[in-house]
Amino acid sequence: MRPKPQLPAGVIVVSFLLSCLTFACSSSPLSSEQSQAFTSILVSQKGLDFVKDLLVNKAVASSLPIRLPTIDKYQKIPFVGNVRMVLSEITIYKLDAPDSYIRLGDAGVAIIASGTTGDISMRWNYSYSTWVLPVEIADKGSASVKVKGMEVGITMGLETQEGSLKLNLLDGGCHVRDLSIELDGGTSWLYQGMVDAFDKKIRSLVESAITSKLKEGISKLDSLLRSIPKEVYIGSDVSLNVTIVDDPQLSSSAIGFQVNGLFMSRIGVPVPDYYVRKPYLAVSCRDPAKMLGISLDVAVFLSASSLYYNANFMHWIMDKIPDQSLLNTAGWRFIVPQLYKQYPDDAMNLNISLSSPPDVRISENNVGASVYADLVINVIESGEAIPVACISLVIRGSGTIKVVGNNLAGSLKLSDFTMSLKWSNIGNLRMFLIQPVMWTIIETVFLPYANAHLGKGFPLPIIHGFTLQNAEVICSDSKLTVCGDVSYSESTNLKRLPISLLWPSNMYTA
Ligand SMILES: *[C@@H]1O[C@H](CO)[C@@H](O)[C@H](O)[C@H]1NC(C)=O
Numbered sequence: 001m002r003p004k005p006q007l008p009a010g011v012i013v014v015s016f017l018l019s020c021l022t023f024a025c026s027s028s029p030l031s032s033e034q035s036q037a038f039t040s041i042l043v044s045q046k047g048l049d050f051v052k053d054l055l056v057n058k059a060v061a062s063s064l065p066i067r068l069p070t071i072d073k074y075q076k077i078p079f080v081g082n083v084r085m086v087l088s089e090i091t092i093y094k095l096d097a098p099d100s101y102i103r104l105g106d107a108g109v110a111i112i113a114s115g116t117t118g119d120i121s122m123r124w125n126y127s128y129s130t131w132v133l134p135v136e137i138a139d140k141g142s143a144s145v146k147v148k149g150m151e152v153g154i155t156m157g158l159e160t161q162e163g164s165l166k167l168n169l170l171d172g173g174c175h176v177r178d179l180s181i182e183l184d185g186g187t188s189w190l191y192q193g194m195v196d197a198f199d200k201k202i203r204s205l206v207e208s209a210i211t212s213k214l215k216e217g218i219s220k221l222d223s224l225l226r227s228i229p230k231e232v233y234i235g236s237d238v239s240l241n242v243t244i245v246d247d248p249q250l251s252s253s254a255i256g257f258q259v260n261g262l263f264m265s266r267i268g269v270p271v272p273d274y275y276v277r278k279p280y281l282a283v284s285c286r287d288p289a290k291m292l293g294i295s296l297d298v299a300v301f302l303s304a305s306s307l308y309y310n311a312n313f314m315h316w317i318m319d320k321i322p323d324q325s326l327l328n329t330a331g332w333r334f335i336v337p338q339l340y341k342q343y344p345d346d347a348m349n350l351n352i353s354l355s356s357p358p359d360v361r362i363s364e365n366n367v368g369a370s371v372y373a374d375l376v377i378n379v380i381e382s383g384e385a386i387p388v389a390c391i392s393l394v395i396r397g398s399g400t401i402k403v404v405g406n407n408l409a410g411s412l413k414l415s416d417f418t419m420s421l422k423w424s425n426i427g428n429l430r431m432f433l434i435q436p437v438m439w440t441i442i443e444t445v446f447l448p449y450a451n452a453h454l455g456k457g458f459p460l461p462i463i464h465g466f467t468l469q470n471a472e473v474i475c476s477d478s479k480l481t482v483c484g485d486v487s488y489s490e491s492t493n494l495k496r497l498p499i500s501l502l503w504p505s506n507m508y509t510a
């Protein structure tokens, strides 16, 4: 067995500048200082090894059995004469690739499986006639062939075309170093004759069959990659733009992908333009042994905030709250006496709407949000809502972000809030008396409502079939990074490539 080449240790903290210098910048037509990539995905050496093992195993499983063409040949055998030998039903039914590796370079990605072995079964027969005997002599049987020391390798170019990954086979081949043939039955002259006649032929048939399987596999993988949708639906009106921006960046031990990553409306609700500076968002994980790192710029969260705000999703009427006494003017008798005087014992509701998109800030170890809301107090009289006053609120909270499945989910905790009277039809309100009521409403109604939505989260750009494991979330300046390993679920079979590896279709219901 050939010694496995020593690869540089997988270091996930990759200097994007470096890989950019050697790869992306030189080939990228975009030389501007700004980029539309708000999510960076880095697959480390460990992640690449995982994908490589998966591809090698799936390639082997999906290509077997491989049927080779029949070989029909006359061979001159000493003391016997000219013998017609036929090998038929030649089938590679087993392949073992115990020793494979993946290597990245400027040219692309190489996967090499050295020391691969194969098992072949076949039928043989021969026939000859001599001038001594007038009858034809014939025999038949089965044989097995062990293929040893097979070297199988491919080099693929990886580039981005119209927002999708494109894979092309740059080089691929198979070299068989050693064959051993075992016959069930037959004679020793037959055995030697077989080896002499067929050894070379079997090698070349195996080599070309495996090479053509590789080509087939790469073109399947390529169409799979291209069939990955460029958006992930989040509810029916909103999706995440997972268009790939620029070519993948290959360094010696990692591949980086840039994804637009922003929320977008499917019904034409505008979202402001965002830009981040190049070089791209660096993905840095504390634990270099993680397979995958995904960094999201704060713009991803701001785009969600602005989209939901512009789509008018962010307003609601509260007519059921834990402290139901607050929805009757009697409950406000001592807080706003004039309200009770004017509308004694009337039902009320509270109409909350956001006055601007929530602001999201991400800093070292902290996610914060500020929510700007107007709360209109309505009195219900003969079934009609009469607005009586409006209070402007600025609610500041601190967030906790965690990974649930492949989703990034959050929850918000109240840090503090400020309030002011925006307008009133019932005279001046004593805000210090209203303050504890507002606190109760925020804590018992507003935050639980917001958290119920934030708790569902939104999907990270991870290909369907793969699930994040042992993920950790790291907050740093204006950026949030998820680092983790992935597992692959066997229920999705690579044989059915085109449907199995799609993005999750709908993991979120608004
Ligand atoms: C040998 O095998 C081939 C293919 O199965 C068959 O066509 C042929 O008739 C066989 N010859 C003898 C002599 O059995």
Ligand SMILES: *[C@@H]1O[C@H](CO)[C@@H](O)[C@H](O)[C@H]1NC(C)=O
Pocket (backbone or CB within 6 Å): 036, 037, 241, 243, 244, 245, 260, 264
């Ligand atoms: C999605 O992202 C790509 C790449 O940044 C961009 O060209 C495209 O316009 C975006 N699509 C929408 C609908 O915003």
Ligand SMILES: *[C@@H]1O[C@H](CO)[C@@H](O)[C@H](O)[C@H]1NC(C)=O
Pocket (backbone or CB within 6 Å): 317, 351, 352, 353, 374, 376, 385
């Ligand atoms: C809620 O208040 C907003 C303004 O703050 C207003 O536009 C909307 O019509 C109100 N909705 C109801 C049902 O009262």
